[in-house]
Amino acid sequence: MKHTPLHDLHVAAGATMVPFGGWHMPVQYGPILDEVRRVRAHAGLFDLSHMGRVLLDGPDALGLTEKLVTCFVGKIPVGSIRYGCLCREDGMPLDDLLVYRDAESTIYLVVNAANTERDLAWIREHASGAELTIDDQTEATAMLAVQGPQSPEALQPLVEGLTLTDLGYYKFAHATVSGIPNVRVSRTGYTGEIGFELYFPAEEGPRIWNEILTAGKAQGIAPIGLGARDTLRLEAGMSLYGHEIDEEHDPIQAGLEFAVSFKEEKGDWIGRAALERIQANPQRALVGITTSGRRVPRKGYALVHGERVVGEVVSGAVSPTLETNIGSAYLPLDLSQPGTEVEMEMRGKRQTCTVTELPFYSRTR
Amino acid sequence: MRPDDRKYLESHEWAKLDGDTVLVGITDFAVGELSHGNIEDLVYCDLPEVGRQLEQGETFGEIESVKAVADLNAPVAGEIVEVNPAIEDHLEILATDPWEKGWMVRIKPNSKSLDHLLDAEAYEQVVTEAQGA
Numbered sequence: 001m002k003h004t005p006l007h008d009l010h011v012a013a014g015a016t017m018v019p020f021g022g023w024h025m026p027v028q029y030g031p032i033l034d035e036v037r038r039v040r041a042h043a044g045l046f047d048l049s050h051m052g053r054v055l056l057d058g059p060d061a062l063g064l065t066e067k068l069v070t071c072f073v074g075k076i077p078v079g080s081i082r083y084g085c086l087c088r089e090d091g092m093p094l095d096d097l098l099v100y101r102d103a104e105s106t107i108y109l110v111v112n113a114a115n116t117e118r119d120l121a122w123i124r125e126h127a128s129g130a131e132l133t134i135d136d137q138t139e140a141t142a143m144l145a146v147q148g149p150q151s152p153e154a155l156q157p158l159v160e161g162l163t164l165t166d167l168g169y170y171k172f173a174h175a176t177v178s179g180i181p182n183v184r185v186s187r188t189g190y191t192g193e194i195g196f197e198l199y200f201p202a203e204e205g206p207r208i209w210n211e212i213l214t215a216g217k218a219q220g221i222a223p224i225g226l227g228a229r230d231t232l233r234l235e236a237g238m239s240l241y242g243h244e245i246d247e248e249h250d251p252i253q254a255g256l257e258f259a260v261s262f263k264e265e266k267g268d269w270i271g272r273a274a275l276e277r278i279q280a281n282p283q284r285a286l287v288g289i290t291t292s293g294r295r296v297p298r299k300g301y302a303l304v305h306g307e308r309v310v311g312e313v314v315s316g317a318v319s320p321t322l323e324t325n326i327g328s329a330y331l332p333l334d335l336s337q338p339g340t341e342v343e344m345e346m347r348g349k350r351q352t353c354t355v356t357e358l359p360f361y362s363r364t365r
Numbered sequence: 366m367r368p369d370d371r372k373y374l375e376s377h378e379w380a381k382l383d384g385d386t387v388l389v390g391i392t393d394f395a396v397g398e399l400s401h402g403n404i405e406d407l408v409y410c411d412l413p414e415v416g417r418q419l420e421q422g423e424t425f426g427e428i429e430s431v432k433a434v435a436d437l438n439a440p441v442a443g444e445i446v447e448v449n450p451a452i453e454d455h456l457e458i459l460a461t462d463p464w465e466k467g468w469m470v471r472i473k474p475n476s477k478s479l480d481h482l483l484d485a486e487a488y489e490q491v492v493t494e495a496q497g498a
Contacts, residue, residue: 016401031403032431227432294409296429318408318431325408347427349411 004049005142005205013223020226021113023050028225033320035228036235039191040321042220043148045212046229051143052116053199054109054123058132061105067269068126069099070251072261076101081170081186083259085251086111086119087271091278092247095119096239096259098188100172105132108184110143110197112241126270142205146212146221147195147232149363154216155196158208159185164196178208190229192236192361231317234326237288237359243299243315244286244328252278253330254286255358284311285336288358289327291344293351297327303342304350310335313344321361331355366489367392368464372440372482375491379464380440380479387441387479388468391428394492396459399430406431407456412469417445421481425470428459437469440482447471 001024011017015026026047028035038044056065065073071084081100085093095115100108111119120136127134146155152164162175162185172186180200189195200208213221230240239245245254252260252275260275289297297316302309316327327344335342338357343350367373371381377395381388400406409429419425419439426437448470451458459467483491 027432028401031401031405033405034403295411296408296431298434347424 002050002139004047005202006047006049006209009206009209010047010223015223015225018226021050021115023113025050026223026225027227029223032225032227032231033318035222035224036231036320038220038222039148039193039224039228039232041149043146043150043154043216044191044224044228045209045216045221046145046147046224047209048143048145048197049141049202049205050113051138052109052111052113052119053137053141053143054111054120055102055135055137056107056109056123056132057105057135058130059105060127060130061107061132064123064127064130064132065099065107065109066266068123069097070260070269070271070275071099072263072266073099073101073107074266078103079171079173081172081188085245085256085259086122087251087275088247089270089274091250091252091271091274093241093245093249093251094122094247096241096245096251100184100186115241140202141199142202142208143197143199144205144209144212145189145195145197146216147189147191147193147224148219148221149194150216150219150221151193151195154219154221155212157215158211167196178204178211180204180208190236190238191232192238192359192363193232194363230315231319234315234317234328235319235321235359235361237361240315249314249330250275250278253282253284282333284330284332286314286358287329287331287336288356288360289313289329289342289344289353290322290356290360291325291327291351291353293325295344295346295349295351296325297329297344297353298346302345303329303331303353304345305335305342309345310342319360326356326360327353328358329353367485369485372479372484373488373491374438374440374482376436376438378438378440380482382477382479383471385473385477386446387443387472387474387477389440389470389472390463390468391437391459392488393463394495395435396463398495399428399433399435400460404457404460407459410452410456410459410469412437412448412452413445415445415448419443419445419472439472441472441474441476441479443472443474445470446473
């Protein structure tokens with residue numbers, strides 16, 4: 001199992017460590033629900049060094065990325081980021097990812113840990129003959145996230161040459177952080193809060209981690225594990241590969257049309273025709289479910305309507321923000337309207353769930 | 366070492382003879398694994414109806430934490446004759462006293478022998494290995 005540059009600090013902090021996507025990662029440092037509340041009210045620090053980071057550089061970098069991902073890469077201004085999926089010819093996603101436009105023909109991809117190797121193989125396979133370098137920077141770099149309403153105040157003291165509050169959502173810049181020049185800082189995250197993601201050389205990981213915890217002390221910053229991260233992203237209605245999307249769940253019915261470009265100027269791309277067909281004739285929709293019962297929705301539970309199995313739960317969590325149990329699920333279109341009641345079935349027992357609009361939580365609401 | 370007045374399953378249930386019946390609960394290790402020491406992390410415990418017949422090893426219930434669901438397995442075959450009514454609304458009992466007040470079900474066993482189960486020493490080995498993993 002792989003270790004991030006912060007691994008030993010997590011262990012020393014008493015984190016519960018679990019295997020995750022081939023890495024030994026902290027699932028929680030303390031109570032998960034407290035970690036969720038801290039990020040919603042204050043600020044949290046996440047080690048995301050397990051995520052895959054790949055730099056594509058060269059004359060064909062843009063053209064190749066355009067062909068491989070669902071979003072319109074050519075329309076991303078330099079210094080901006082878009083979310084997209086990497087799909088097979090049949091439209092089914094191999095992964096979802098962030099696409100950073102570093103320069104006209106330089107593109108930085110951030111992908112899921114568990115899929116990094118498969119993504120790289122896919123990219124290389126389609127790059128044969130193309131003029132570009134494909135540089136897997138995952139192990140040479142560390143990736144941290146600072147998330148929460150107080151994250152700008154917590155992080156700013158360490159940052160030179162960039163006013164964090166001036167950085168727009170899904171924009172990035174390079175700045176000096178803790179004395180390290182040229183750190184990639186993006187206004188992105190997976191929590192639904194204001195927040196930033198930082199990328200810098202792996203060997204600086206422990207020092208920057210500790211300096212952020214010290215700098216953000218007054219803002220109540222603390223390390224947050226992957227358990228709380230999963231709850232935060234589900235509350236914010238964000239998809240997780242292996243749950244809302246995977247090789248059996250396409251991005252259209254997952255409600256990710258915003259990340260899929262059918263614009264003519266984008267040209268043909270892998271999965272386009274299949275996803276156009278799905279968009280023309282969707283059968284099911286990803287919905288939120290809430291349940292006042294004590295059982296928590298879990299991936300794989302069947303949803304029944306009367307005596308008919310109509311859908312499946314793909315994610316679930318105890319939500320301290322909404323003070324109820326929440327989940328996301330696929331239901332046929334005629335049962336996907338908010339307010340519709342279905343039952344989730346667990347080993348023969350049933351509990352009523354109500355279809356709810358996604359996201360459950362929005363900072364601006 | 367854990368109490369040696371009872372026997373254990375590798376899946377972290379305990380079984381204790383009490384007259385003609387067997388009390389069944391889960392160990393402090395199981396509670397710790399599910400709750401990570403934070404009792405708020407336990408959200409639900411599903412226990413069976415009185416009268417249900419169980420095979421040895423059969424799943425008779427589930428215990429659920431914020432992030433996981435674990436099966437509760439029967440250490441002996443028999444009939445459920447009593448269910449601890451306090452557990453459902455007071456999951457904290459499982460953390461404060463898993464050995465006595467935290468019993469979950471009382472089974473009238475088909476056979477009173479617990480010889481097929483692990484003794485406290487063998488169970489300690491299971492815990493040590495689980496901690497090392």
